[in-house]
Amino acid sequence: MNLPTISWNYLKGKPLNTFLNVFLLALGIAIIIVLLLVSRQVEENLTKNARGIDLVVGAKGSPLQLILSSIFHIDFPTGNVPLEEAEKLLNHRLVKNAIPLALGDNYGGFRIVGTSDEYLSLYSAEIDDGDIWKEHFEATLGSDVAANSGLKIGDEFYSAHGISGGGHSHESDPFVVVGVLKPTGSAVDKLIFTNIESVWLSHDNGVVEADSAVSIPMPTRNSSVRPAFGVRPSGTTAAQSKLKLGNADRDPSIPLFGKEITSMFIQYRSPLGAVQLPRYVNSQSSMQAASPAFETARLFTLIGVGVDVMQGFAYLIIFISALSIFIALYNALKERKYDLAIMRSLGASKQKLFVHVILEGLIITSLGAIFGLLIGHGMVELLGVLFEQSGQLGVTGKQFLKTELIIIAGSLIIGVIAALIPAIQSYRTDISKVLAQG
């Protein structure tokens, strides 16, 4: 028998009251934990995925959509752009490097990305087993794809049309798995890599189809391009840079005329690129340029409003729970004044009664904090597991943040504050008066 046991027994004596108070606080804390974890993880993940990419160039449309579809692989692409036009940009003096992407197919819901190994070096992705893709219809799998699709090295599979699962499958040419990548914790893990030519070849017309837009071959706009761009019509063999369509030399048997890619990652040669390139692309070509940093920041200001509202709601719930704990303890004092007087008559000091009541507040809020943490982390984990989209954003309930310690400390302080006035009143109990009443 000690003070915490006595306090705990009083709480057990009113199970519904105690449950309500613990539940209210746990709910408030859980909401805050969910918001905290999800927004933090999504932000971290977006930043990590966009690292090293200064600009994304693709078909005109929503810049946010372009970013989400090309970098994070969660939205549909905005459409396609002519390879020719994209290639011109590579020769701009402010462009240090450009990585082309061809999207449009999937296998079992995992997106097939036509690109070169430069895409992998953006994420420092390394081969775990096998090799990277070189020949047409060779594919290298991200770690999650390897783990969840059942594909092994040497297996053949048919790609399906569309970005997400369940599309019409291309029955002509199967892909062969040649390698598996190590986990990177980025979007790479959920992708299947091949060269761009394979994506073209699996579509009869040689045009990369994006789900969102009916693919219309862009008219070549060579005539409208300014001479300063320094680009000659396709087919010329001048010593100009070419986009790497894969990890092997270009197949000369595939005509490049009228071919399209979905988008292109650009790295600037100098910071001046950030000033000039986006405007140049947007005004001088049929393509649009979107900055990952700017678009993710914009996304977060949009989401931020919702997060703020939810957070305010959570704090309101926590305030109500504190009020409810206070009212419960305060009301209980009336019926417990004899108990408190008896405890004094049995040798308890005033301080002991004070601590006894404070402990009750503390026990409720500790339980609330513990359940809140469990529910919060459980909900985030469930979110990551149940919803493909949030899984792709790297949402997991297994991460613990330092901020959570502040939340726990805060809830304990709430317990003390809610119990303070009742505790002071029990400290002041006039034992003689109470006991003389009967």
Added chain:
Amino acid sequence: MIEFKGVSFSYDHKATFNFKDLRLEQGSHWLILGASGSGKTTLLHLLSGLLRPQAGSINISGKDIANISEAELDKFRGKEIGLVFQKAHLISVLSVKDNLAMAQYLAGLPQDSGRTKEVLTELQLESKMNSKPYQLSQGEQQRVTIARAVLNKPSVIFADEPTSALDDMNTEKVMNLLENQAKKYNATLVIVTHDQRLKGRISNQITLETL
């Protein structure tokens, strides 16, 4: 031994009680009688340290409880004074056994479940050890408070109207227990009452006069 010298007390400095000096030998049994408002309960609360006098000294077992610190008084009360009230006032959320364990804990004594069991057995309550107070009859509840009062082997047992809510049979039982337990531990027993049934049982009587 209890010595009561020159004690005066007043609620809110209005009517002042000036108590006669008293001297109660260790192990003796006393009844304090008097009409309502004569200061019976006030006297008992002064003796048990629940109230502190404005003047005078109250010496119990060699300690002047009128002139020690509050913390010391709390400790002394827990160890040396057993209190029984008209109503049982047990802690309703704790079992009978835990009510007694709490008395040991609050007095700062080691928690001895053997001692708890011994006392409960003596008062024929061993079968109720794990019951909650509301599951007991009024007579049983009053017996538990007697068990709680004698648990720490106090040198004084004070009882405030312990029988006024009980029928004749239970009064007989409770009084037997109080007297036997006091005898057993050689504790001084002081009962404040206006219950006429007790007058014949204890010959040492102090009658307080109304102011």
